[in-house]
Amino acid sequence: MNTKNIIYEYSKIEYSILSKHIIKTKTFHKYFKQDWGVVKAKQYCGILNYDDEDFYLLPKISDSEDDKNLNMFII
Numbered sequence: 907m908n909t910k911n912i913i914y915e916y917s918k919i920e921y922s923i924l925s926k927h928i929i930k931t932k933t934f935h936k937y938f939k940q941d942w943g944v945v946k947a948k949q950y951c952g953i954l955n956y957d958d959e960d961f962y963l964l965p966k967i968s969d970s971e972d973d974k975n976l977n978m979f980i981i
Contacts, residue, residue, distance in 0.1 A: 911959060911960060911961045911962060912961075912964060913947050913961055913962065913963050913964070914947065914964055914965070914966045915947050915949050915950070915951075915963070915964070915965050915966050916946055916947065916949075916966060917946060917947060917966070918944045918945070918946055919938070919944075919945045919946065919947065921961075923956075923957070924954075924956050924957075924961065929945065937963075947963050949965070950963055951963055951964060951965055
């Protein structure tokens with residue numbers, strides 16, 4: 907499983923193309939917020955598919971064990 911596309915709640919979205927898409931798409935504003943010019947995920951879990959790539963939105967359980975966190979939510 908690709909763990910490079912994990913976005914934790916309240917964390918900055920590091921993908922500038924995805925951030926710009928979220929800012930332009932009003933339906934995403936419920937799930938993301940802009941904080942000092944930075945797009946951050948709110949308290950939601952799920953999978954966002956953008957440009958044929960999956961981005962996993964996970965709660966901030968443990969930033970150090972991505973595989974363990976994904977396996978807890980994706981069975």
